[in-house]
Amino acid sequence: MPRLKVNENICVGCLACELVCSFQQTGEFNLKRSGIRILMEGMFPGEARVCRQCLPAPCMQACPVTAIQERDAIVELDREKCSGCGLCVEACPYQAIWIDPQDDRARKCNLCHGSPECVQYCPKNAIVLEKNPET
Amino acid sequence: MAYGYSGKILFVDLSSGDHQDQELSETLIKQDVGGRGWGGFLLNEMAPPGVDPFEPPNVLLFLTGPITGTLAPGGSKYVVVTKSPVSGGFCDSYSSGRLALEMKAAGYDGLAIIGKAKEPSILSINNQKVEILPVPDLWGKDTFQTEKLLKDKYGEEVGVACIGPAGENLVAFASINSDYFRQAARGGVGAVMGSKHLKAIVVKGTGGVRCYDGRRLMEMVREYKTRLGGSDHAQRRMKYGTPLTMNITNSLGMLPTRNFQESVFPEATGEIDGDGVLKDVVRHRGCIGCLIACSKISRVEKGEFAGDILEGPEYETLAMLGSNLGVANRAAVIRANLLCDRLGLDTISAGNALGFLMECFEKGLMRGQPGVTRELKFGDYRYGIELLPQIAHRQGIGALLADGVRPLARRIGAAAEEFAMHVKGLEFPAYDPRAGYGIALAYAVSPRGACHRRAWPPRIELLGNLPPDTIEGKPEIVKRMFDENCIFHSLLVCDFPCKMVPLEVGEFEDYLHAITGIQFSERDLWTMAERVETRIRLYNLREGLSRGDDTLPWRVFEEGLPGGPRKGARISREEFDRMLSRYYQLRGWDEKGVPLPGTLQKLGIPSS
Numbered sequence: 169m170p171r172l173k174v175n176e177n178i179c180v181g182c183l184a185c186e187l188v189c190s191f192q193q194t195g196e197f198n199l200k201r202s203g204i205r206i207l208m209e210g211m212f213p214g215e216a217r218v219c220r221q222c223l224p225a226p227c228m229q230a231c232p233v234t235a236i237q238e239r240d241a242i243v244e245l246d247r248e249k250c251s252g253c254g255l256c257v258e259a260c261p262y263q264a265i266w267i268d269p270q271d272d273r274a275r276k277c278n279l280c281h282g283s284p285e286c287v288q289y290c291p292k293n294a295i296v297l298e299k300n301p302e303t
Numbered sequence: 304m305a306y307g308y309s310g311k312i313l314f315v316d317l318s319s320g321d322h323q324d325q326e327l328s329e330t331l332i333k334q335d336v337g338g339r340g341w342g343g344f345l346l347n348e349m350a351p352p353g354v355d356p357f358e359p360p361n362v363l364l365f366l367t368g369p370i371t372g373t374l375a376p377g378g379s380k381y382v383v384v385t386k387s388p389v390s391g392g393f394c395d396s397y398s399s400g401r402l403a404l405e406m407k408a409a410g411y412d413g414l415a416i417i418g419k420a421k422e423p424s425i426l427s428i429n430n431q432k433v434e435i436l437p438v439p440d441l442w443g444k445d446t447f448q449t450e451k452l453l454k455d456k457y458g459e460e461v462g463v464a465c466i467g468p469a470g471e472n473l474v475a476f477a478s479i480n481s482d483y484f485r486q487a488a489r490g491g492v493g494a495v496m497g498s499k500h501l502k503a504i505v506v507k508g509t510g511g512v513r514c515y516d517g518r519r520l521m522e523m524v525r526e527y528k529t530r531l532g533g534s535d536h537a538q539r540r541m542k543y544g545t546p547l548t549m550n551i552t553n554s555l556g557m558l559p560t561r562n563f564q565e566s567v568f569p570e571a572t573g574e575i576d577g578d579g580v581l582k583d584v585v586r587h588r589g590c591i592g593c594l595i596a597c598s599k600i601s602r603v604e605k606g607e608f609a610g611d612i613l614e615g616p617e618y619e620t621l622a623m624l625g626s627n628l629g630v631a632n633r634a635a636v637i638r639a640n641l642l643c644d645r646l647g648l649d650t651i652s653a654g655n656a657l658g659f660l661m662e663c664f665e666k667g668l669m670r671g672q673p674g675v676t677r678e679l680k681f682g683d684y685r686y687g688i689e690l691l692p693q694i695a696h697r698q699g700i701g702a703l704l705a706d707g708v709r710p711l712a713r714r715i716g717a718a719a720e721e722f723a724m725h726v727k728g729l730e731f732p733a734y735d736p737r738a739g740y741g742i743a744l745a746y747a748v749s750p751r752g753a754c755h756r757r758a759w760p761p762r763i764e765l766l767g768n769l770p771p772d773t774i775e776g777k778p779e780i781v782k783r784m785f786d787e788n789c790i791f792h793s794l795l796v797c798d799f800p801c802k803m804v805p806l807e808v809g810e811f812e813d814y815l816h817a818i819t820g821i822q823f824s825e826r827d828l829w830t831m832a833e834r835v836e837t838r839i840r841l842y843n844l845r846e847g848l849s850r851g852d853d854t855l856p857w858r859v860f861e862e863g864l865p866g867g868p869r870k871g872a873r874i875s876r877e878e879f880d881r882m883l884s885r886y887y888q889l890r891g892w893d894e895k896g897v898p899l900p901g902t903l904q905k906l907g908i909p910s911s
Contacts, residue, residue, distance in 0.1 A: 178587075180587045180596040180598075181589065182589030183592065184593075187373070187374045187591075191517055191521065195517060196513045196517075197511055197512040197514075198511025199404060199460065200460065200509055211614070212586070212588075213588070270509055270510075289374070289524065289525070289594070291589065291593075291594040292596070
């Protein structure tokens with residue numbers, strides 16, 4: 169499965185990826201509606217959280233309404249089906265899925281259906297799309 | 304409502320606890336755009352004439368612009384506008400930070416705060432929920448502790464602006480801090496916040512910024528990113544950040560050294576310049592949404608300050624707390640920078656004030672002054688560092704410095720006033736104006752006092768093709784640069800990414816259209832800048848400032864630079880006066896700097 173990999177050592181914490189992702193997913197610029205998050209570790213940028221495209225995916229197994237499914241080798245969330253129960257959030261071992269505060273449904277990275285936009289805007293090229301990750 | 308804007312300003316009265324939303328008028332949007340533009344209008348409207356800056360009726364404004372919170376270059380800035388306790392006039396001070404985005408996410412383009420809380424408090428905004436909450440435990444805490452405690456309580460995804468002990472103690476150069484290392488620092492904005500018993504503002508919201516044509520905006524940013532990649536200038540700044548400026552100012556003979564007694568500091572080379580700072584850089588850092596990421600994280604590995612870690616130091620700090628104090632020890636500058644950040648002090652004015660004190664000692668002028676226990680000499684970074692907390696807490700000799708160099712010079716007497724390096728009470732930043740007459744004019748006419756952020760003439764008179772030691776053409780370029788930055792600071796974008804690439808004013812027609820849906824023409828923007836600058840002039844005149852305040856310290860007129868490439872340079876009073884008159888004329892102001900009736904009419908400003 170392809171997935172995004174973030175090099176946290178060179179990430180500058182500009183959150184451009186979050187702005188880009190929220191725009192792609194929702195049509196507005198909104199850090200709280202992004203499918204990728206750069207966390208702060210104390211006073212400096214730290215861990216990046218984004219879907220690892222696990223297979224089998226714990227979120228997929230936890231979803232009671234089968235809103236999360238594999239499609240074209242991407243773990244895709246069908247937000248129309250999502251009931252906002254939050255079981256996927258609890259299940260994700262990487263804390264890389266969130267409940268959108270505006271519509272109370274889950275939100276995650278869907279790799280922009282294969283061509284992730286955040287990769288294009290990262291000023292340090294710290295985000296790469298791994299086509300064939302080893303694990 | 305236009306796209307891009309949130310559409311509301313929140314008015315808060317800390318005395319009564321009342322607050323209300325007010326819709327942005329179409330005039331504010333179309334005539335004044337945002338940021339500095341709104342500041343010029345709202346300060347005139349809201350601050351009662353002649354108000355003491357520390358009295359409750361003074362207003363403290365936090366403003367964004369239409370571009371804030373989008374992916375447009377440098378769009379995570381906010382501006383604090385108030386009546387300055389330093390100059391007694393208009394003050395605007397800029398910072399970047401999550402606060403700017405969270406204000407818009409909560410539904411506000413700006414905050415207008417008056418009054419004074421009964422006890423130390425924070426203003427908490429969570430979408431439409433606005434609360435003034437007493438925080439006795441936070442009072443006295445430094446800015447790092449304050450932000451950390453607030454984030455522990457409200458979560459990491461909030462915007463914070465807070466003051467440190469300096470702001471609480473009404474120090475004239477107290478800053479307002481965001482994201483730990485970002486400051487609105489100049490002109491005493493932190494002291495005004497302290498006078499209101501307002502320790503911090505914490506904002507979070509769930510809204511987003513919707514654009515008229517977001518796809519087009521994204522395309523423009525992609526194109527801008529490509530241009531960044533192809534610009535050597537931008538690439539160098541991305542690598543070195545602002546410290547690279549020291550390589551330029553030092554080689555051109557304009558680097559403040561030992562309180563502006565000299566303008567070259569050879570010891571800086573490889574230590575506190577771009578190359579020196581790079582040695583400690585462990586990581587690059589960017590403001591939200593900025594693709595330049597000019598900020599650096601430095602870590603001191605060895606010596607008495609080993610373990611210090613800081614976002615910075617920036618050029619202004621390296622010069623004012625470095626060369627200006629005769630200090631080339633990078634780790635000491637980093638420690639002083641960290642202390643200023645924690646205490647909530649402006650590093651520029653702090654460095655200027657310490658340099659002034661050092662020269663006063665050198666000239667034997669400090670005898671008999673209260674709190675003087677030992678002499679502070681140029682180069683004595685240890686004692687200088689010791690004094691920073693004393694300034695913030697108004698203790699010992701620090702109490703003398705806490706009101707800035709102008710009041711201290713007045714207290715000491717005429718001999719000290721000759722080298723108190725300020726305009727309108729605001730201490731000089733890190734360019735010696737004798738090295739380029741455009742800088743001299745820019746410092747003198749800047750409404751908030753000596754400032755390098757409203758116009759940066761070295762771009763043309765030292766790096767371009769206009770000779771630095773003539774007055775010809777200078778009023779014209781200074782006016783144009785003021786207007787250009789007024790536009791950037793109203794939109795509100797950081798002018799750094801604009802200048803680096805470059806991104807011209809005309810290109811913001813497209814950005815603004817994609818974001819707001821309004822077709823601002825480039826001409827509209829330049830006219831807006833003229834209107835805003837004239838309105839700010841009217842405010843300063845109303846508050847008692849005049850042509851006599853648009854001047855420079857004795858040293859700039861009477862003492863030639865002692866060495867370096869600009870050896871002997873000073874500016875004659877007569878030439879300076881000619882530049883000033885010409886500048887007023889270009890603005891449509893009379894000889895006294897009072898806007899002419901025809902100018903007001905042309906700009907649509909009602910004459911009162």
